[in-house]
Amino acid sequence: MMDCNKNLWIKIWNHPIVTYLKTQWFTFCLAIFIIIARFAPNFAANGGLIKAQYTIGYGAVAWIFLQSGISMKTSKLLVNMGNWRAHLVIFIMSFLITSSIIYGFCCAIKASNNHNIDEWVLVGLLVTATCPTTVASNVVLTTNAGGNELLSVCEVFLGNTLGAFITPALVQMYTRSGPFQFGNPAGAQGIAALYGRVMKQVGLTVFLPLLVGQLIQNFLPKISEAYLNFLKRYHIKIGTIMLLLVMFSSFSTAFKQGAFTSVPHVCIIFLCFFNFGVYVFFTGICFVFARPFFIPMLFPTEPIYGESSKTYYYSYKIFKPFYYCKRDSICIMFCGASKTAALGVSLITSQYANDNDNLGKLLVPLVLYQSQQVITASLFVPLLKKWCSDEQPDVVELQSREYDIENKLSKVEETATTNSMES
Template sequence: MTKSKEVFFKIWNHPVTNYLKSQWFFYCLAVFIVIARFAPDFARDDGLIKGQYSIGYGCVAWIFLQSGLSMKTKRLMANMGNWRAHLVILVMSFLITSSIAYGFCVAIKVSNDKNIDDWVLIGIIMTTTCPTTVASNVIMTTNAGGNDLLCVCEVFIGNLLGAFITPALVQMYTGSYPFQYGNPATGNGIGALYGRVMKQVGLSVFVPLFVGQVIQNVLPKITQAYLDFLKKYHLKIGSYMLLLIMFSSFSTAFHQKAFTSVSHVCIVFLVFFNLGCYLFFTLLAFLLARPWFIIKIFPEEPIYGECSKLYYYSYKIFRPFYYSKEDAVCIMFCAPAKTAALGVSLITSQFGDNKENLGKLLVPLVLYQSEQVLAASIFVNLFKKWIEKDKIQESKETNHMDLERGDYKAEIKGPDIIDSSLQSSLSSK
């Protein structure tokens, strides 16, 4: 090997270079955003490739087809029945996030800051009433080693209910002062909204997930060969599909002049406001997923008959609300996230033909989606180390116990050997 090649491989495998290579997702996203800016007609809704179908359905369907191929049916059904986790995520996703954002928007509106567009505030409210994202949280949860089965269940349940809950919340928040001007209560398009959302959730989430489960159980060898192929060549199908989904969202937003319809000051405000909200919601989700006081109140699992009935039944009811790290990671990715794939449909359908302010309404949603993906990508490594920390500790404890058992067996076996050798010597004499 020549000296130049040695230098090249040394630089290529340097820790800094490896870190830069690991950030390929952000480089590709930046390229796609530039393409969306100058050629929005390619991947936008009703564009050259009909992005709402080819990407909105096709890419999302591929993600959930692969989820169906890799997830065991019994475990998937078990997580579908985890009503406590679903309750926490749904309450956080729909009620807590939207009410906090509504409070901030009221404060901004009352301050009469002319730099913040009134319709952008409506867009913030509508964004926070949307259900959890369809694709990115599944990918991030899987990459972080969290409970991806629970995440898939939550995507299906959350987006199915979102078709009904989101319009109701929007009516509640915009039904009176100070946001009555943004109330889409004319009802135009609400009926069509339900049909479109049910069709999109069914065709892009439920059907491919079901097909993947069928293939996994009918053709297990072929399924395993496909998954091994992806693993061998480090093919991250989910991340590729997510890039295309974001590409389509940005293309639609640029085509509708979402970023040029408001001031630069408003855009800067939205960037920092969205990031702050996402980080705060993630912290809040962590506190809801692992409330410290539950461990303090219920430190040990009770044995029936050896403790009071109050403690026993209280433990059975409340202790499961302190989730494992794998479930907590799923909750932290699902609860703060907001979907753009269905969010655009939820917003545009509610306003029917009154779309003169649609670009302003979509700005918060598109920015929030991109920022949540960027922030979640950073959290992946942190959460992965957090989960692996327990596994390493458990492995050390197991090895330590095995060593102790080995020493104990040696102590037991030693005298037996001495006794047998003594008996043999005596018998020879």
């Protein structure tokens, strides 16, 4: 009888529906954390019981990048840091395209004179669109989907460092005149103080842990290998757990500041549908930017120097690298469409320090967008992982090999030239 019950439970546990639900454990855990944040916001809010601005805002995020530093090869990290084409695409998408599209939507909504949509929520939506890519979720989701984790780490570091300067400038540009002039922070002192805080946060949560992880990997390989084997053996997903804590803290802070009670419920419902729609839309744009369909049509074959025309040869060299491999495309899709809440809260509170009455309304779009982007992206993960599974071998490793081969060939050519001159 016990064996029958045991076999029944095994059959239920391995059922396709149950298997799918197990893959969505992140969504269920996030729902539980949101409920806890609603009824006990002071526990994980900034300045709360556990001082989440330090324990989670610094500690949890730093752990994610410490683990990334331990697991990433230094040579591959340097190769991805020099991938300026991917950086350019993500920066244009993250800062310019998303913010300009959202500005157009906000102007249209403002012109409709719908009193259920608070005008300060629209300003918060606009400020959210100018924020850099998120700090933690990009690395975790890109890794889970089989994308280029190394490139994602580079985008997080570069994007958030530049975001400290670009985001306030974009906010000034969109609110200096026009329908959102009332939302211009115009706080030079707040913006100046923002730079110091952002540099401190990015340095302590991204750069320093990444550097320490690289040092451990290169000088203490046995320790790093034992740590990674331990996580793999017991299926411990540290990055995902830390990401849940970051979102738990963001929701707790929003509930503590009354962000969700300061605006009408209709406005909250509108934001949920709007955020979902624009995130999927931005992800689609990122995919089009990462893999333009016309590039393989224009350049079906690799040119041969001396046999192909010069126009085709140089056009191929210029434009073909903008058609990215699947692993890089996954990174671009996650990084280009996402917005940071860990850094975004500091960006908003620093710029609007004098508008405490509207601070909660300004934070609502950011907190909702962060949660919805992670939930939606987690649904994309199994699809993208399956799409990327046939791409072998590692493109980054191939690139580094190509660089080594080119260096060796140049040395051989130099040696041959020297020998011919001597003879």
